[in-house]
Amino acid sequence: MYPSRFRYEAARSLDQAVRLLRDGGDEAKVLAGGQSLIPMMKLRFASPELLVDINNIPGLDYHHADPDGSIHVGALCRHADLEHSGLLQSRQPTMAAAAPLIADPLVRNRGTLVGSLCHADPQGDWASVVLALGGSIVAHGPDGRRTIPAADFVLGPFENALAHDEIAVEAIIPAPRGAPAGGYLKLERRVGDFATAGVAVAIETDGAMVTRAGIALTGVGGSTIKATAAEAALTGRPLTAETIAEAGRLAAEAAQPKSDHRGSATYKRHIVRTFVVRILGRIEGTQERAA
Amino acid sequence: MTIIYEETGAEGGPEIPQQRVTIRVNGRKVIAEVEPRLLLAHLLRHGMGLTGTHTGCDTTNCGACTVLVDGRAVKSCTMFAVQAEGREVTTVEGLATQSELHPLQEGFKEEHGLQCGFCTPGMMMAAKALLDRNPDPTEEDIRWGLSGNLCRCTGYQNIVKSVLWAAEKLRSQSAG
Ligand SMILES: Cc1cc2nc3c(=O)[nH]c(=O)nc-3n(C[C@H](O)[C@H](O)[C@H](O)COP(=O)(O)OP(=O)(O)OC[C@H]3O[C@@H](n4cnc5c(N)ncnc54)[C@H](O)[C@@H]3O)c2cc1C
Ligand code: FES
Ligand code: FES
Numbered sequence: 001m002y003p004s005r006f007r008y009e010a011a012r013s014l015d016q017a018v019r020l021l022r023d024g025g026d027e028a029k030v031l032a033g034g035q036s037l038i039p040m041m042k043l044r045f046a047s048p049e050l051l052v053d054i055n056n057i058p059g060l061d062y063h064h065a066d067p068d069g070s071i072h073v074g075a076l077c078r079h080a081d082l083e084h085s086g087l088l089q090s091r092q093p094t095m096a097a098a099a100p101l102i103a104d105p106l107v108r109n110r111g112t113l114v115g116s117l118c119h120a121d122p123q124g125d126w127a128s129v130v131l132a133l134g135g136s137i138v139a140h141g142p143d144g145r146r147t148i149p150a151a152d153f154v155l156g157p158f159e160n161a162l163a164h165d166e167i168a169v170e171a172i173i174p175a176p177r178g179a180p181a182g183g184y185l186k187l188e189r190r191v192g193d194f195a196t197a198g199v200a201v202a203i204e205t206d207g208a209m210v211t212r213a214g215i216a217l218t219g220v221g222g223s224t225i226k227a228t229a230a231e232a233a234l235t236g237r238p239l240t241a242e243t244i245a246e247a248g249r250l251a252a253e254a255a256q257p258k259s260d261h262r263g264s265a266t267y268k269r270h271i272v273r274t275f276v277v278r279i280l281g282r283i284e285g286t287q288e289r290a291a
Numbered sequence: 292m293t294i295i296y297e298e299t300g301a302e303g304g305p306e307i308p309q310q311r312v313t314i315r316v317n318g319r320k321v322i323a324e325v326e327p328r329l330l331l332a333h334l335l336r337h338g339m340g341l342t343g344t345h346t347g348c349d350t351t352n353c354g355a356c357t358v359l360v361d362g363r364a365v366k367s368c369t370m371f372a373v374q375a376e377g378r379e380v381t382t383v384e385g386l387a388t389q390s391e392l393h394p395l396q397e398g399f400k401e402e403h404g405l406q407c408g409f410c411t412p413g414m415m416m417a418a419k420a421l422l423d424r425n426p427d428p429t430e431e432d433i434r435w436g437l438s439g440n441l442c443r444c445t446g447y448q449n450i451v452k453s454v455l456w457a458a459e460k461l462r463s464q465s466a467g
Contacts, residue, residue, distance in 0.1 A: 010376065106366050
């Protein structure tokens with residue numbers, strides 16, 4: 001299967017890439033890991049006239065923590081880099097749990113977190129994780145940089161807030177104010193499949209009380225869903241069997257699943273509740289083990 | 292070796308000029324003139340005659356087309372040949388030497404790690420990347436590392452054994 005014809009430019013710098021995108025207009029697209037774009041081009045769901053490959057731009061393959069504790073993930077940091085990241089394993093449990101569950105090892109070697117956010121697939125796992133963590137995306141365009149909160153970044157399925165001549169250069173996860181806890185759980189029919197349902201939970205605690213709660217849901221609606229009522233039910237309270245059960249119930253209520261080949265709506269809702277309870281119940285210091 | 296590749300098939304729309312790429316494939320420098328939409332898998336198979344790299348699903352699912360690009364295992368049906376510019380590509384043909392099979396190839400032979408053989412080159416390349424990163428994998432590590440490669444014949448058990456066999460041989464070689 002071949003995509004339709006396109007011109008290809010391997011940009012050597014961000015400014016060159018932005019110029020190419022500006023000149024290419026609406027028919028130009030950024031090529032990052034290519035693990036969503038190339039399959040779509042082969043199926044001719046996408047037929048850009050110009051591909052601006054950013055893979056050769058130096059200095060974008062990083063992920064690191066700033067002195068203030070925020071985590072920065074560059075546009076060329078691959079899923080596999082995050083899967084093997086000591087930094088995430090020691091400091092960011094929600095991201096560390098999600099990374100190995102994205103696609104399969106071969107796709108993870110090329111696909112990127114930032115590309116995944118840009119792709120804005122309602123089944124995309126990183127979108128929930130970054131939303132639950134209150135992250136943001138830095139866009140680089142002809143007039144410089146701007147920071148877009150993850151909550152405003154996705155406009156709808158496969159639609160993001162970038163202008164056609166903007167490149168997403170990094171995702172930022174803000175510094176936690178308390179101890180970060182949480183996780184990511186995903187039900188898939190087989191390894192490498194997209195989620196039947198996925199749940200991202202990111203909690204900060206001061207030891208006794210939840211100081212911040214982020215809960216986001218994958219694959220159970222037209223786009224990634226932030227379970228705000230469930231978050232509110234946890235904030236300012238301790239993690240007990242009751243608060244956890246309540247958060248699970250409210251998150252399941254926030255889900256808007258459709259019955260499809262992956263499962264019925266009722267089943268998916270049930271998974272959401274179970275996953276919220278399971279992730280919260282595993283957090284150390286939880287007062288009583290939740291059911 | 293210089294290749295001019297012109298068989299991407301009939302297509303409407305404006306002609307796109309061919310681009311020149313220089314790649315090292317199995318240690319050998321290759322210069323090719325290709326249309327940007329040519330997939331790496333097709334350059335390897337049709338352009339260079341390296342038919343060990345298989346194309347199975349052509350939809351990024353099966354891993355039969357797995358090759359190493361700068362040491363990382365990737366699906367060559369999901370990368371354009373022009374993207375390999377300046378990079379080092381290793382295919383299954385790059386595993387053996389003139390006189391000896393690679394321990395992975397020996398392992399697949401010893402442990403009956405293949406039946407029809409269609410998935411085998413991809414399995415071996417994914418396993419190569421796995422063993423380069425982790426020379427002493429558990430059975431679980433191997434299953435996880437090969438989870439992007441599908442096999443319709445073996446039921447995987449013998450593939451896992453083959454990789455364990457190869458890992459042991461490679462370790463004893465580097466110790467000796
Ligand atoms: C078999 C298979 C299974 C998969 N399973 C999962 C899964 O379980 N969960 C999951 O979340 N994903 C899954 N994916 C998708 C995968 O995670 C992709 O890597 C990801 O969605 C896109 O990242 P990419 O870097 O490959 O982007 P690309 O494919 O290069 O680009 C995707 C889109 O984003 C745009 N874009 C990319 N980067 C930028 C940027 N920096 N600035 C501006 N625009 C940009 C592109 O123009 C394009 O429109 C799967 C893919 C495959 C092939
Ligand atoms: S042919 Fe490339 S993944 Fe199946
Ligand atoms: S041996 Fe036939 S597909 Fe694996």
